[in-house]
Amino acid sequence: MWFWRGDYSEGCRGTTDGSLLEPDPQDTGCSDLGFRELYVRWLQYATFLPLFRSHGTDASREVWRFGEVGTPFYDAIVKYIRLRYQLMPYIYSLAAQITLNSYTMLRAIALDFPDDPNTFDLIDQYLFGSALLICPVTKPMYYQRNSIPIRDEPKTRCVYLPLGSRWYDFWTETIHEGGQTNVASALLDTLPIFVREGSIIPMTQVMQYVDEVTDAPYEIRIYRGADARFTIYEDEGDNYNYEQEAFALVSLSWYESCNQLKISSRQGFFSGLVTERQYDIIFISEEGRETKTIIFKGDELLLSSAKPYM
Structure with a gap:
């Protein structure tokens, strides 16, 4: 089931109530470094959704509006667009399983780990297929609205790794035990992603x-x-x-x-x-x-x- 909430405006804020990113009443535009950071986090999250489309009302979305090659926002956006294309065999095969076997591409973690009660209330992590644990970043770490720098904010995110498996960090390929909370790197170009062993x-x-x-x-x-x-x-x-x-x-x-x-x-x-x-x-x-x-x-x-x- 899809819930269409209308087109989002440019200015948004992060929330932790399960809705991830919500509209904000003040539109500040692509020149705002706070908006640029927000857009990067939106795009990282969207990379691991069935529909990957940058859409909105009066919102700047073209990659060249976020900087040039070699600048952090531009490079982060390109990184995840490229990753989406690299993952197409995985994603397209998951989509086929929906038709052929009534599978689900986006999975509440408790579906795969029903014996771990710590997964029952996880609202800000999900499985993309059976392999990938996706952990969106839902708060600003570099800039507030109007390009105001954020000082001394850790560039990390707490991630719960479900009990019953060990988990590879997608980026470093280091392995972590399940059943515990891991402090994962969440630099601007790093969405925390973990891969289930097996x-x-x-x-x-x-x-x-x-x-x-x-x-x-x-x-x-x-x-x-x-x-x-x-x-x-x-x-x-x-x-x-x-x-x-x-x-x-x-x-x-x-x-x-x-x-x-x-x-x-x-x-x-x-x-x-x-x-x-x-x-x-x-x-x-x-x-x-x-x-x-x-x-x-x-x-x-x-x-x-x-x-x-x-």
């Missing part, structure tokens, strides 16, 4: 639009520590032919105990299907990264990591 996240290269390079390699990130499964979904991307089963599925299964990745044979077909694609498999663990590259041609493959995970 997750598979398919990614691709940065693009200007989603089908700019249809045969681009996939980066398959495997966050080790537990078994993991993910199904990559592909279709023509610009029509309703998927309703006539014009799509393809590739299931990925990671078995932690035997240190092995199984890539299933491709199921299905559609016009324009890329029959051979490079997969850069990245095994992520406490010991660091290990990368293996294969060319997937549609047939089942078994691949082992060279590093047993202790």
Whole structure:
């Protein structure tokens, strides 16, 4: 269910009542560094929503209005736009699961961790799919409205990591125990994101639009520590032919105990299907990264990591 609350104006303020960012009666415009910071935080949050669209009433949204290349607001905005495109294989596959299996892309944390009562009242964190724990920043840390600097404000955010899993910091790949509150970095260009151990996240290269390079390699990130499964979904991307089963599925299964990745044979077909694609498999663990590259041609493959995970 969607609740449309109308177009937001330029001036906004952060809240902690579950609504994240609310309209403010005073519009100050893009020259206001407080608004620039707010917009960056809005965009970071929106990167991990089903619909990624910068929209508003009389609000400056073009990236070049926020500075130039090499300046903090501009660079932070570009960073998350690029990340959104990199995550398209993951996001599009999640969207398919809504249609195929009645899944939910945005998940209250208690849905996946019902045995952890600390998750029941978490209103400012959520799961984006089963893998990503998203923790939006909901208060200013650098500037108030009218470009007034904020002094001595920690650039951090408290994040509760649910009990029942360990969690990788998306940016540093350090691992943290669940069932505790972690103080995470929340610099201007850093949205706190954590990845559940036992997750598979398919990614691709940065693009200007989603089908700019249809045969681009996939980066398959495997966050080790537990078994993991993910199904990559592909279709023509610009029509309703998927309703006539014009799509393809590739299931990925990671078995932690035997240190092995199984890539299933491709199921299905559609016009324009890329029959051979490079997969850069990245095994992520406490010991660091290990990368293996294969060319997937549609047939089942078994691949082992060279590093047993202790």
